[in-house]
Structure formats: C-alpha cells, structure tokens
Amino acid sequence: MIISLIGYMGCGKSTTGKDLAKTLGYEFIDLDHYIENKYELSVSEIFDKFGELGFRKREKETLLEVLQKTNVVLSLGGGTPVYYDNIDVINANSISIFLRVQLPQLVKRLENKKHTRPLIAHLKDDELMEFIAKHLFERNHFYQKAKYTLNIANQNSSEVLNQIMEILKKEKI
Numbered sequence: 001m002i003i004s005l006i007g008y009m010g011c012g013k014s015t016t017g018k019d020l021a022k023t024l025g026y027e028f029i030d031l032d033h034y035i036e037n038k039y040e041l042s043v044s045e046i047f048d049k050f051g052e053l054g055f056r057k058r059e060k061e062t063l064l065e066v067l068q069k070t071n072v073v074l075s076l077g078g079g080t081p082v083y084y085d086n087i088d089v090i091n092a093n094s095i096s097i098f099l100r101v102q103l104p105q106l107v108k109r110l111e112n113k114k115h116t117r118p119l120i121a122h123l124k125d126d127e128l129m130e131f132i133a134k135h136l137f138e139r140n141h142f143y144q145k146a147k148y149t150l151n152i153a154n155q156n157s158s159e160v161l162n163q164i165m166e167i168l169k170k171e172k173i
C-alpha cells in the first residue's frame with residue numbers, strides 16, 4: 001500500500017509524511033529528495049540546468065518508479081499532481097490525501113523558506129500572497145481530485161497525523 005500526500009508548497013507534506021511513515025512502520029519517500037539523490041542535483045539545480053520542463057519530465061519518471069514500491073508514505077512535490085496525467089496515476093496506485101492549508105498560513109510558512117523553492121525564490125515577501133493565491137486557484141482543481149481532503153486550520157503536526165490515522169482506519173490500514 002502507498003499513502004500519498006499532496007498539496008501546495010509549505011502545506012506540511014514532508015513533515016507529516018515522515019511522522020506518518022514512522023507511525024505505520026512504512027518507508028518514507030519524499031519525491032523531491034528522491035529526485036535529488038537520483039540525479040545528484042538539487043531541485044533548484046535541475047530547474048537551472050534543464051528548465052522547469054526538464055524537472056517535470058524527471059519528476060514524472062521518478063513518480064512512476066516510486067509507485068512500483070509498496071508500504072510507502074510518499075510526500076509528493078507541490079506541483080506533481082498538476083502535470084501530465086500524474087493525478088490519475090497517483091490515484092490509481094495510492095490512497096491520496098490533500099493537505100489543504102489556508103493562504104495566510106502558507107504565506108507565513110513560506111516567507112523564510114522560499115530560497116529552496118525555485119518557483120517562488122525570486123519573489124519579495126509582499127509579492128508572495130498574490131502569487132500563491134493565483135497559483136492555488138490554478139492548482140486546486142488537481143489537488144481536489146485526491147481521494148481525501150484534510151482541511152488544516154491551526155492543527156499542529158501531531159493533530160494532523162491523528163486526523164490522517166482516522167482516515168486510514170476507514171481504509172482498514
């Protein structure tokens with residue numbers, strides 16, 4: 001079984017994914033880190049060298065490879081479900097959970113971490129809100145195709161973990 005976590009940059013996929021894998025005794029895979037190890041380049045370096053399209057091709061190829069595995073918690077990249085037919089492949093091969101965090105919280109979390117995220121690294125703090133608002137508007141359509149959506153207001157990471165475990169009970173995991 002694979003549990004995949006999807007959602008915008010900063011929604012907590014990596015943090016929550018790690019905790020969830022530990023709780024379930026599953027392997028934890030963060031797709032961004034897996035890509036970085038596989039190509040021996042950081043995500044930012046792949047964007048610089050091959051452009052965003054070059055990153056998306058490598059991301060798709062790596063997604064297909066990782067979905068062959070079993071007993072994995074898979075934290076996807078923020079854009080993974082949005083390109084090609086990725087969301088359909090994700091849903092066909094895993095239980096997908098969308099971590100839906102509201103705009104102000106996302107902006108707050110990303111302000112000091114934007115340098116490692118090439119799509120927002122060039123933005124000034126006062127441009128982040130508008131950029132993310134538009135980006136979410138375009139992407140929500142894909143995120144909402146996840147099997148489950150978890151609305152996260154002010155829950156800390158252990159509360160988020162408990163809510164995911166409730167979902168997984170329904171799935172008999």
Ligand SMILES: Nc1ncnc2c1ncn2[C@@H]1O[C@H](COP(=O)(O)OP(=O)(O)OP(=O)(O)O)[C@@H](O)[C@H]1O
Nearest residue numbers: 008009010011012013014015077078109155156157
């Ligand atoms: N439930 C939470 N409440 C408050 N802060 C959180 C919560 N979950 C994660 N964070 C914080 O938000 C930031 C982003 O989290 P994380 O790196 O897990 O997001 P991500 O979805 O993996 O982002 P990316 O797509 O860019 O890799 C981190 O600083 C993390 O500590």
Ligand SMILES: O=C(O)C1=C[C@@H](O)[C@@H](O)[C@H](O)C1
Nearest residue numbers: 009032043077078079117118
């Ligand atoms: O939202 C996105 O498109 C991205 C999110 C990150 O996880 C990385 O996959 C990369 O920075 C692109």
Ligand SMILES: [Mg+2]
Nearest residue numbers: 013014032075
């Ligand atoms: Mg992450």
